[in-house]
Amino acid sequence: MFDVIIAGCGPTGAMLAAELRLHDVRVLVLEKETEPASFVRIVGLHVRTLELMAMRGLLDRILPHGRQRPAGGFFAAIPKPAPKGLDSAYAYLLGIPQPVIERLLEERAVDLGAQVRRGCAVAGFEQDDEGVTVELADGERLRSRYLVGCDGARSTVRKLLGVGFPGEPSRTDTLMGEMRVGVPQGEIAAKVTEISETHQRFWLRPFGEGVYSVVVPAAGVSDRAEPPTLEDFKHQLRTIAGTDFGVHSPRWLSRFGDATRLAERYRVGRVLLAGDAAHIHPPIGGQGLNLGVQDAFNLGWKLAAQIRGWAPEKLLDTYQAERHPVAEDVLDNTRAQMELTSTEPGPQAVRRLLTELMDLDEVNRHLIEKITAIGIRYDFGQGPDLLGRRLRDIDVKQGHLYGLLHRGRGLLLDRTERLTVGDWSDRVDYLADPTAVLDVPCVLLRPDGHVAWIGDDQRDLDGHLSRWFGKPAN
Numbered sequence: 001m002f003d004v005i006i007a008g009c010g011p012t013g014a015m016l017a018a019e020l021r022l023h024d025v026r027v028l029v030l031e032k033e034t035e036p037a038s039f040v041r042i043v044g045l046h047v048r049t050l051e052l053m054a055m056r057g058l059l060d061r062i063l064p065h066g067r068q069r070p071a072g073g074f075f076a077a078i079p080k081p082a083p084k085g086l087d088s089a090y091a092y093l094l095g096i097p098q099p100v101i102e103r104l105l106e107e108r109a110v111d112l113g114a115q116v117r118r119g120c121a122v123a124g125f126e127q128d129d130e131g132v133t134v135e136l137a138d139g140e141r142l143r144s145r146y147l148v149g150c151d152g153a154r155s156t157v158r159k160l161l162g163v164g165f166p167g168e169p170s171r172t173d174t175l176m177g178e179m180r181v182g183v184p185q186g187e188i189a190a191k192v193t194e195i196s197e198t199h200q201r202f203w204l205r206p207f208g209e210g211v212y213s214v215v216v217p218a219a220g221v222s223d224r225a226e227p228p229t230l231e232d233f234k235h236q237l238r239t240i241a242g243t244d245f246g247v248h249s250p251r252w253l254s255r256f257g258d259a260t261r262l263a264e265r266y267r268v269g270r271v272l273l274a275g276d277a278a279h280i281h282p283p284i285g286g287q288g289l290n291l292g293v294q295d296a297f298n299l300g301w302k303l304a305a306q307i308r309g310w311a312p313e314k315l316l317d318t319y320q321a322e323r324h325p326v327a328e329d330v331l332d333n334t335r336a337q338m339e340l341t342s343t344e345p346g347p348q349a350v351r352r353l354l355t356e357l358m359d360l361d362e363v364n365r366h367l368i369e370k371i372t373a374i375g376i377r378y379d380f381g382q383g384p385d386l387l388g389r390r391l392r393d394i395d396v397k398q399g400h401l402y403g404l405l406h407r408g409r410g411l412l413l414d415r416t417e418r419l420t421v422g423d424w425s426d427r428v429d430y431l432a433d434p435t436a437v438l439d440v441p442c443v444l445l446r447p448d449g450h451v452a453w454i455g456d457d458q459r460d461l462d463g464h465l466s467r468w469f470g471k472p473a474n
């Protein structure tokens with residue numbers, strides 16, 4: 001009997017497993033592939049994901065494998081720098097191969113005690129009042145208290161659950177791959193700049209060691225059912241640029257669409273959905289992996305609390321209440337970005353207008369806070385603007401605030417030195433620091449770093465400790 005079975009060991013599943021293990025939850029991750037993915041897609045970790053990694057002490061392990069790039073210029077690839085003074089200690093993008101981030105997250109989950117079984121596909125399940133019986137493709141049956149489907153866009157768990165996945169099918173296909181080029185970098189840069197003015201679904205970007213990431217529209221080449229070939233890329237490059245830049249030696253080639261879909265529910269009884277299993281959207285802006293990892297971060301401590309027996313009654317339901325609107329917003333912004341990449345005159349005119357508007361600091365800041373997910377504010381009721389937002393990493397007397405969140409517990413940061421977490425001390429840490437750079441007296445942080453309470457009154461605090469952390473231990 002496990003506490004939680006997770007279907008899928010992609011970034012979402014691995015992150016969730018690690019978060020659950022911080023609370024001693026017995027976790028089994030079932031992954032249908034026998035080997036980790038070798039598909040070297042470079043993804044970008046945006047500011048909020050880097051913050052999550054810092055909060056769990058993982059960032060130092062990840063940084064050496066990636067390349068730091070400026071945080072700006074991602075909204076519809078409109079080349080505007082990030083606004084000055086972006087509100088984060090980690091205000092950059094980290095380009096990193098997806099298999100590397102998956103390996104690091106899986107290693108961490110295993111180090112923390114999660115079991116990962118590869119070559120095991122979830123094929124069915126039944127739930128009852130006490131738990132879930134999960135059936136594997138080979139007929140083996142396993143039992144757990146909860147099941148989480150982190151099994152990607154074609155999620156078996158979502159389909160078996162009968163949860164609707166409404167949205168729009170793919171209309172525009174794009175080819176993407178990584179390959180070497182046969183002409184000098186200077187020659188490429190000039191040509192790419194010229195073409196990018198009118199073709200947004202085209203790029204040739206260096207990723208180091210002579211390898212380029214290439215994106216071209218798929219329209220008119222090859223059969224959708226077949227994997228794309230190097231010849232397809234060459235043909236499209238010649239059509240758009242008049243040259244194929246001598247591309248050769250592909251590391252991988254793929255095709256992706258712009259389907260946009262969102263699961264109607266994230267939870268049915270003891271079965272939950274997270275990551276691509278719950279939402280899909282075009283990869284423009286590079287948000288999918290980030291969104292999934294952030295789902296896992298939101299769900300992990302809540303599900304752990306449920307299993308440990310201290311979760312307040314509706315805590316687990318706040319997962320959907322908080323994360324569904326966030327995914328809705330990402331679906332919307334990626335839809336908008338795709339429109340802005342069209343070569344039709346109308347969308348091109350809107351793009352020019354938005355490019356002008358992005359010179360206004362507030363507009364640029366709003367869009368980048370969306371893409372990087374640092375602008376998210378959960379609805380925790382009425383209160384100061386900081387309530388429901390994540391708190392940035394700040395200096396505290398023990399070093400960095402995020403350094404105090406490695407164990408995935410709540411934290412009361414008390415500048416008044418008068419308050420206490422009392423009988424909640426088994427799940428909430430306490431730091432008295434009158435010098436902390438905050439313009440409020442005290443904040444209560446949830447394990448995911450979101451501000452759950454602001455104030456200086458002990459009785460009010462106790463009410464909020466109860467709301468988020470359940471009945472006290474004694």
Ligand SMILES: Cc1cc2nc3c(=O)[nH]c(=O)nc-3n(C[C@H](O)[C@H](O)[C@H](O)COP(=O)(O)OP(=O)(O)OC[C@H]3O[C@@H](n4cnc5c(N)ncnc54)[C@H](O)[C@@H]3O)c2cc1C
Nearest residue numbers: 008010011012032043044122152275276286287288289290
């Ligand atoms: C071209 C492209 C570029 C992208 N670039 C970015 C980017 O820059 N930034 C970004 O954030 N995102 C990017 N994404 C999106 C990102 O790759 C996905 O959002 C991310 O992989 C989702 O993670 P996941 O763990 O939810 O699902 P997945 O990565 O799909 O993992 C699901 C796992 O479940 C396993 N599985 C499936 N079915 C079963 C089953 N029945 N039983 C057991 N296991 C099962 C699969 O084998 C897989 O390992 C990009 C996507 C594409 C296509």
